[in-house]
Amino acid sequence: MSARRRFRNLIRIGPVQVGTAYDQRGREKHTAACTAPRCGFSSEYDSRSAAELAARTHRCPAR
Incomplete structure (x- = not known):
């Protein structure tokens, strides 16, 4: 847990x-974690800029 x-x-x-x-x-x-239904994207990074870049370039497959 x-x-x-x-x-x-x-x-x-x-x-x-x-x-x-x-x-x-x-x-x-x-x-960085996606809040869209049925997406499931979540990732952990060492730097804030890497997490924000992942958030900006993320495309939900659930669309």
Whole structure:
């Protein structure tokens, strides 16, 4: 079971939300997750710019 994370600095780019949180080892991670139904895209990055780039270039296959 994964730990419940406290996200901060949330932004929304289209249907994708980008947030910052700390992982289980105390490192800062940036997550991009699509909120569209039946999409399922979610990925974790070391840098904020990489997460925002993924959010800008994401295309939902559910469309």
